[in-house]
Amino acid sequence: xxxxxxxFYAFRETLRRRVFLAVLVLTASFIALYWLGARFIFSQTSxxxxxxxxxxxxxxxxxxxxxxFATYFLGCVLAIFLTLGAIRGEAERGLLQPLVAxxxxxxxxxxxxxxxxxxxxxxxxxxxxxxxxxxxxxxLHWTPDRQLEPLLALMLAVTIIAALSLLxxxxxxxxxxGITVFMLLGIGMVAGLLGQIGVAMxxxxxxxIAEASSWVAPFEALYQRSLYALTAETSGVTxxxxxxxxxxxxxxxxxxLWLWSLAYxxxxxxxxxxxxxxRDL
Amino acid sequence: MPPALATRALVKRFGRTTALAGVDLEIAPGELVGLLxxxxxxxxxxxxxxxxxxxSSAGEARVCGARAGSRPARAAVGxxxxxxxxxxWLSAEEVLVLHQRxxxxxxxxxxxxxxxxxxxxxxARRVRVAAMSKxxxxxxxxxxxxxxxxxxxxxxxxxxxxxxAGRRTVRELLERLREREIAVLLNSHLLSEVELVCExxxxxxxxxxxxxxxxxxxxxxxxxxVETGAGVRLIEDVxxxxxxxxxxxxxxxxxxxxxxxxxxxTLEETFLELTGGDAA
Numbered sequence: 183x184x185x186x187x188x189x190f191y192a193f194r195e196t197l198r199r200r201v202f203l204a205v206l207v208l209t210a211s212f213i214a215l216y217w218l219g220a221r222f223i224f225s226q227t228s229x230x231x232x233x234x235x236x237x238x239x240x241x242x243x244x245x246x247x248x249x250x251f252a253t254y255f256l257g258c259v260l261a262i263f264l265t266l267g268a269i270r271g272e273a274e275r276g277l278l279q280p281l282v283a284x285x286x287x288x289x290x291x292x293x294x295x296x297x298x299x300x301x302x303x304x305x306x307x308x309x310x311x312x313x314x315x316x317x318x319x320x321x322l323h324w325t326p327d328r329q330l331e332p333l334l335a336l337m338l339a340v341t342i343i344a345a346l347s348l349l350x351x352x353x354x355x356x357x358x359x360g361i362t363v364f365m366l367l368g369i370g371m372v373a374g375l376l377g378q379i380g381v382a383m384x385x386x387x388x389x390x391i392a393e394a395s396s397w398v399a400p401f402e403a404l405y406q407r408s409l410y411a412l413t414a415e416t417s418g419v420t421x422x423x424x425x426x427x428x429x430x431x432x433x434x435x436x437x438x439l440w441l442w443s444l445a446y447x448x449x450x451x452x453x454x455x456x457x458x459x460x461r462d463l
Numbered sequence: 464m465p466p467a468l469a470t471r472a473l474v475k476r477f478g479r480t481t482a483l484a485g486v487d488l489e490i491a492p493g494e495l496v497g498l499l500x501x502x503x504x505x506x507x508x509x510x511x512x513x514x515x516x517x518x519s520s521a522g523e524a525r526v527c528g529a530r531a532g533s534r535p536a537r538a539a540v541g542x543x544x545x546x547x548x549x550x551x552w553l554s555a556e557e558v559l560v561l562h563q564r565x566x567x568x569x570x571x572x573x574x575x576x577x578x579x580x581x582x583x584x585x586x587a588r589r590v591r592v593a594a595m596s597k598x599x600x601x602x603x604x605x606x607x608x609x610x611x612x613x614x615x616x617x618x619x620x621x622x623x624x625x626x627x628a629g630r631r632t633v634r635e636l637l638e639r640l641r642e643r644e645i646a647v648l649l650n651s652h653l654l655s656e657v658e659l660v661c662e663x664x665x666x667x668x669x670x671x672x673x674x675x676x677x678x679x680x681x682x683x684x685x686x687x688x689v690e691t692g693a694g695v696r697l698i699e700d701v702x703x704x705x706x707x708x709x710x711x712x713x714x715x716x717x718x719x720x721x722x723x724x725x726x727x728x729t730l731e732e733t734f735l736e737l738t739g740g741d742a743a
Contacts, residue, residue, distance in 0.1 A: 191561060276548040277548050282515070283515060285535075285537040285565075286565050462477075462518060463511070
């Protein structure tokens with residue numbers, strides 16, 4: 183009950199923030215740009231014949247992979263900005279004390295804030311994904327091999343980022359927390375790219391780095407999984423050519439990725455609850 | 464009925480800093496107690512422990528018999544922080560609705576009307592927090608603290624942002640709370656304000672309770688100020704009982720007595736004496 187109440191007010195506050203309006207406007211711009219780009223790519227490459235390479239798959243998977251990256255990145259930006267000042271930032275502004283003094287469990291406050299962030303970010307990611315998928319189908323006449331898996335992976339990745347940002351907000355001031363989570367995101371991306379290079383060039387040490395990073399930063403592994411799922415059923419030269427690009431998605435990640443990601447989310451949430459329960463305001 | 468607030472050997476340490484060094488304080492139901500002390504004396508820490516947003520390091524704090532910070536204790540407390548803010552997009556009434564829900568108050572519109580009237584914001588119920596003056600927000604904060612009919616009201620510097628008229632409103636409000644039998648711990652820098660409204664005063668210095676008692680107990684008699692034809696003078700060591708005798712003796716000595724007044728030390732003097740002259 184209290185979780186829903188806190189989530190409701192946090193959600194209302196989110197909708198009132200100008201940043202949300204800015205995100206909507208910029209997302210609309212991104213989608214328009216994507217649509218335009220997809221049209222140009224199709225019109226100017228439709229005469230290409232790749233021989234052993236299925237040029238339609240390479241074209242579709244590459245540009246849709248780019249869209250997936252943008253969706254993931256924008257979803258993470260939203261998740262971070264909605265949670266980076268949730269605890270320490272709001273306590274410093276004096277917004278939190280009147281709420282915490284009420285007979286409401288601190289777990290309800292955390293649950294409410296996380297729920298509000300998820301209620302904004304997950305539908306956002308889903309909407310952008312579905313729109314971009316529809317554009318890709320319509321303009322490039324290509325659909326990913328798996329359509330639901332990339333979406334689920336991105337939604338879970340963004341939820342994990344929201345939980346990590348919430349955890350950071352207990353310890354760090356908003357700007358410091360934002361920088362920290364963005365750097366974490368960046369480190370994850372670098373590890374993911376190293377893994378891609380490792381797979382493409384058969385450098386096992388790089389592959390191992392990527393595998394280790396998927397345990398530490400499962401959000402990046404989920405993003406890589408979403409890329410992988412785009413052409414999961416594709417093979418041969420087409421797959422090899424795709425894996426050389428940044429959105430080729432050669433890494434499926436560990437077999438227990440879903441389970442570990444859910445456990446990681448649970449652990450991150452439990453950590454926020456544990457540290458906030460002992461935090462003086 | 465258990466005390467509204469009872470602390471026993473209450474200690475709070477922030478790293479190497481000891482904010483409270485063993486405080487024993489008791490507030491009876493319906494009692495209005497002023498909490499005084501210089502900056503850094505531990506007043507806000509004590510208030511925050513009582514409302515459960517800071518945990519004690521040792522000792523005990525109980526609110527209406529329940530451990531401070533527990534759900535029953537928080538349900539019995541109304542708290543106005545020194546630094547607080549409400550979401551600026553909410554109206555005064557919406558702030559109270561939010562806190563009614565959080566406090567599981569069933570007071571509904573009646574309680575909101577009552578509280579807004581009590582703090583003089585009846586006409587501002589639909590005004591958004593963003594459009595309110597600091598004084599209006601402070602009064603809304605007091606109304607918010609009273610949501611759910613708390614048995615202990617913790618006010619941390621409630622008048623710090625108010626103009627003289629606003630201070631008077633809060634003072635009158637505190638008088639009315641006495642009628643509702645709500646115990647109040649008023650943490651304030653304004654000694655004159657505490658002197659005017661509080662039944663009892665507790666003075667903290669360096670995390671220790673250095674004095675507690677009724678106003679008469681904390682201030683001492685300084686003597687009798689007498690105005691005669693020869694001017695005004697202070698006769699020391701004279702209590703109320705000795706006044707008729709002193710006047711008789713003066714008249715018998717041929718002096719013309721125009722006025723006499725018992726002079727007591729002020730709360731400020733007592734405060735400065737007990738805290739070693741630290742500023743409040």
